[in-house]
Amino acid sequence: MTYPYQVTDFAGYELAYKRSIEDPEGFWGDIAANFTWKRKWDKVLEWDFLRPEIKWFNGGKLNITENCLDRHLEHSGHLPAIIWESNNPEEHHRMLTYKELHFKVMQFANVLKNNGVKKGDRVCIYMGMIPELAIAVLACARIGAIHSVIFGGFSAQAIADRVHDARAEYIITSDGAYRGAKDIPLKSVIDDALVGDHTVKRVIVSTRTRTPVSMIKGRDVWWEDEIRKVETQGNPFCAAEEMDAEDVLFILYTSGSTGKPKGVVHTTAGYMVWTNYTFVNAFQYQPGMVHFCTADIGWITGHSYIVYGPLSAGGTTLMFEGIPTWPDAGRFWEIVEKYKVNILYTAPTAIRSLMGFGLDYLEGKDLSSLKVLGTVGEPINEEAWHWYNKHIGKEKCPIIDTWWQTETGGVLISNWAGVTPAKPTFATLPMPGVQPCLVDDQGNEIEGNGVTGNLCIKAPWPAIIRTTYGDHERCRQTYFSTYPGKYFTGDGCLRDEEGHYRITGRVDDVLNVSGHRIGTAEVENAINMHAGVIESAVVGYPHDIKGQGIYAFIIYSGTHGDIQLSKQDIVQTVSRIIGPIAKPDKIQFVPGLPKTRSGKIMRRILRKVAEGDFSNFGDTSTLLDPSLVEVIRDGRV
């Protein structure tokens, strides 16, 4: 496969960028023409950010799996599509060629059909990082069902909320998942999530850990049994459902500043074109390269840069079931050596954590296959950037710092490997079609260079969020109403003297913990479920490895008994309600929270205490009880 739209020098980038702004329809129409369509679009782009309503390639008909699978069969059918590395370094790896993956996707698509799944139905997928997860995702897309992958670290309650919000009638899961030294009993968690549920008709369970599970009669079936049924039916073929360009491809839940996660909706054609274009250009993927994105498919990074981007480009994508530090901190480097990985895409938090284990784990590892390094998920600090550059890239691999969001579908601001200049800690320049702007709190655009502001985007790119599932008004309010006529990212940003962008972090009540997005309100809701808790306020504080840690200030009534045990109980509660990723790192019991007379918590003060910065609390005169500030400060944990 070749990519006529791959740009390989800076002048080419500038040209592409210029044309994408002056003639977006011509630009994206030309790129889209490289894909397989069942019917060509009528109009490349129609949009109105106020409603918002955005349509890319409207009238076009296609199926994304024909673009990810079928079209590669003739020339690349024998090439590896997915290489899978087990959690257990002793277990044999698996490799699926395009031909094999195509076959397995059709087979499982037939399983879905046999189980009553139809176009437009929502299917929740709760699995570990095994090839069956990618197969399940693609099988949904094959028949036009909408997948909603739920990260394997979420709790039963979080699953129930998502299944319910998506009104999903089908679930695909596994008996369990391996992650480092842990076995996660996925099916059992699903069972807990579905207690009292009457809408889920079918749970399909694949075998991975052989953890004992209870199968509910009439509801639960084994993946392997269903495959056997399809085999006896004889016909292995499953036609790709004809989808409209704007038909929903998937829903992915993400946290925001309110308590309830939102179902971010992405549609078919724009998402396909964007993930492919950004994959090919930002990473400078060349046919034959092995691409290793270390994310989980439960997050957007895995959707876009393990599954859809690489496969639509006919590439080889490496899926890793385990974690970077098990059995030891050399695991990534062993994998790089074993599969001669060319592109490594990971999160700053992973880099910082591995950095902390020292250089011993790099000893004797051959990393010479690496050509491109990438980071995603949070701002990268100088130290981690230089360590990555020196010890992993041996100062010969460009590092791309890719800024984007679940809502953006793919990378929006990033340097292109070896094509556009890198600058440590800067995402640098926008992708073609992306028009970033900085605005002040009043919504005035801040022109010129050497300025900071709230990051907005002025016009739609093909993979922009279309709606929040079941609640379009929420989408409008969250992203399109703060600065009318613009998409608001929720991030703060610097544009330096050279016009390069550096993302400085969220400006809303959203935390970024180890590259995972967590809403403070969501954590507070979970904490407040604990019987002893009267009220709580959660803020982030700088954490050496996680980027941000979670600091909870809690008014606690259960004063009798052991304070440490009470805190552990609260941590357990959060783990039960959301998942281990949302556990507070620090808990401080306080007699009250610093509120203004109107009842608003002054989070600024709490953030300062959490950070340990007592230098200047600013104006506290509007507080109901200013003396609280000292009490809270002195009680810092």
Ligand code: WT7
């Ligand atoms: C938030 C989005 C994009 C996939 C993973 C996270 C932060 C993301 C960067 C980066 C600085 C970054 C932003 C953004 N973020 N990439 N390269 N530099 N910050 O997706 O969970 O939707 O979170 O992650 O704050 O808004 P997400």
